[in-house]
Amino acid sequence: MVETNLPAPAGIEGPGFFATALDNVVGMARKNSLWPLPFATSCCGIEFMATMASHYDLARFGSERPSFSPRQADLLMVMGTIAKKMGPVLRQTYEQMAEPRWVLSVGACASSGGIFDTYSVLQGIDRVIPVDVYVPGCPPRPEQIIEGLLKIQQLAESESTRRRDSEEYKALLESYKIS
Amino acid sequence: MQLTSRSKRVSNKKLSLGERLYLPAIVGGLGITIKHFFKKKATIQYPEEQRPMSSVYRGLHVLKRDEVGRERCTACGLCAVACPAEAISMIAAERQPGEEHLYREEKYAAVYEINMLRCIFCGLCEEACPKSAIYLQSDKLAPSFFSRADVIYGKDRLVQSMETITSAKSLKSGLTTSDRYVDKVWKDGKY
Numbered sequence: 001m002v003e004t005n006l007p008a009p010a011g012i013e014g015p016g017f018f019a020t021a022l023d024n025v026v027g028m029a030r031k032n033s034l035w036p037l038p039f040a041t042s043c044c045g046i047e048f049m050a051t052m053a054s055h056y057d058l059a060r061f062g063s064e065r066p067s068f069s070p071r072q073a074d075l076l077m078v079m080g081t082i083a084k085k086m087g088p089v090l091r092q093t094y095e096q097m098a099e100p101r102w103v104l105s106v107g108a109c110a111s112s113g114g115i116f117d118t119y120s121v122l123q124g125i126d127r128v129i130p131v132d133v134y135v136p137g138c139p140p141r142p143e144q145i146i147e148g149l150l151k152i153q154q155l156a157e158s159e160s161t162r163r164r165d166s167e168e169y170k171a172l173l174e175s176y177k178i179s
Numbered sequence: 180m181q182l183t184s185r186s187k188r189v190s191n192k193k194l195s196l197g198e199r200l201y202l203p204a205i206v207g208g209l210g211i212t213i214k215h216f217f218k219k220k221a222t223i224q225y226p227e228e229q230r231p232m233s234s235v236y237r238g239l240h241v242l243k244r245d246e247v248g249r250e251r252c253t254a255c256g257l258c259a260v261a262c263p264a265e266a267i268s269m270i271a272a273e274r275q276p277g278e279e280h281l282y283r284e285e286k287y288a289a290v291y292e293i294n295m296l297r298c299i300f301c302g303l304c305e306e307a308c309p310k311s312a313i314y315l316q317s318d319k320l321a322p323s324f325f326s327r328a329d330v331i332y333g334k335d336r337l338v339q340s341m342e343t344i345t346s347a348k349s350l351k352s353g354l355t356t357s358d359r360y361v362d363k364v365w366k367d368g369k370y
Contacts (some may be wrong), residue, residue, distance in 0.1 A: 054221040108264065111297040112330075117262040124296070126327065134330065135323040138299030146225050148323040155325075 006032070023161050030074070030100065031157040032062035034149070037073035041080030044107035044139040048079050051142040061149055070096040075152055076129075079139075081109040082122045094129040095178060099164050102152050105131045106145055108138045115173060130172055237302045237315035240293055242338045245283055250338060251312035254288035258304035258313055266297035267304060283310070291337060295321055296330045 009028055011020030036058070040048055041084035052066065054057050067073040070093050082090055093101065105125055108114030111134045113123035125131060132155055163169055172177070197203055223230050232238075243251050254271035272289035274282045281287075300321070304313050324330050 001318060055223055056225060057222045058223070060224075077237045099338070108299050114297060115299055117265065119219070133323050133325060134296055136330070138200065138301070141320060143225060143230070144320050144323065147320075148228070151323055151325065176324045 010022055025156040027159060030159075031153045033074045034061070034063050034156060034167045035065050035073050036063050036069040036077045036104075036149075036154065037067050037070055037093070037097070039076060039078045039080075039090065041082060041086065042109065044079035047139040047142060047144050048077065048106065048145060051145045052178040056142040056146060058146065058149065061146070061153065063149065065079050070094075071098060073097055074101060074156075075149075076101065076103045077106060078103065078110045078125050079106040081114070081116055082125050083120050084122050085120075087098065087128045090125060091124065093179075100156070100159070102132045102155060103129055104133050104141045105149050106137075106148065107140055108136060111136065114138060128176070129178070130176060160169070222261075232317055236317040237300045237305075239316050239319040239321045240298075240304075240332070240337055241314050241316050241319075242288075242334065243312055243314055244339050244341070244344055245346070247280075248341055249279075249281060249283040250287055251283050251310045252284045252288045252291065253284040253310055253312075254291070255286075255307065255309065257307040260308035261303040263301060263303065264294075264297045264299050266294040266299075268292050274307050288334070291334050293332045293337065294330060295324070295332055296327075327350060347356050 006028070008018065009020050009024030011018055011024070015156075038045065038048055050056060063075070070076070074097075076094055076097060078090065094101070103125075105111045109116060109121070110125050111131075112123050115138075117123070122128065133148050133151045135144050137144050140148075245251050254269050256269065256271075257267060259265075259267040268290075269288045269292070270290040271286055274285050274287055278294060298321075302315050305315055
């Protein structure tokens with residue numbers, strides 16, 4: 001069974017009280033309720049369906065509700081070949097998501113273009129949006145997709161609540177011309 | 180006119196008392212739900228519990244060494260040519276005298292790189308290799324990456340580690356004459 005008794009974040013413990021940093025609590029909450037927005041354009045999407053189904057069951061990691069609206073999503077899972085014409089659509093989807101938002105790039109095509117080194121295919125989605133975790137494979141096994149999600153969870157857990165206000169983060173978005 | 184053999188005639192007959200009560204249907208439905216409590220659970224608790232992998236699965240690459248620990252790859256470039264994703268690149272170098280225990284042939288790959296994000300794990304490199312140097316392991320999955328800087332695997336991460344080499348003694352009968360010679364030279368330390 002899934003470990004529901006997660007260890008408490010580091011803090012000061014005493015009889016009847018527990019004090020910890022807000023960052024830790026927020027990180028823990030975010031980590032265990034990532035709502036993914038599946039952006040599935042091809043075969044990696046089929047593998048994502050296997051990940052979502054009962055054998056692998058992504059819901060065990062708090063991704064109970066795949067959000068098909070970008071407004072309510074925390075995690076953009078891009079699975080499949082992104083054609084250059086699809087690029088602006090993907091970008092708009094990312095822009096519509098509310099902060100904090102993470103991006104998981106699943107499979108060779110989304111991550112780097114894969115075998116499609118042609119005029120019509122975007123050579124990696126990090127040309128249009130910032131990517132947090134890349135999952136290799138063509139398509140990756142559900143195990144690998146879950147591993148990618150676990151890495152996103154690591155990021156969500158350890159991220160400071162103020163990171164999104166940082167100059168570094170603003171500069172990253174600026175480099176993609178996303179305001 | 181009948182268009183299909185699967186069409187069903189809709190009947191407008193009145194529901195019987197049992198059907199009108201809906202209770203038998205609800206109990207029947209609940210029965211199906213309850214039956215699932217006692218069935219074998221389909222979910223694999225992934226990180227804790229691993230599913231057995233097929234022996235022909237193509238996972239992470241490895242550059243093999245031979246029985247005495249020399250690198251098999253001669254940097255012929257056939258894998259790079261066969262690769263549909265153009266994920267493999269290499270730089271060849273000539274083996275110097277005294278390096279016979281490191282490299283099997285006179286030429287070796289000084290740099291051998293695979294871009295893990297480009298790679299589609301098709302196994303054509305494995306098929307193309309005339310020296311049985313590159314294999315896709317069936318028991319290792321490629322890991323995911325935080326940054327693009329980590330995705331190019333060099334020889335440091337691709338070459339098989341020396342610990343996994345089966346001892347030369349047990350394989351001696353399968354070695355060729357030149358293999359035995361190099362083996363002896365290496366063991367004697369005179370090269």
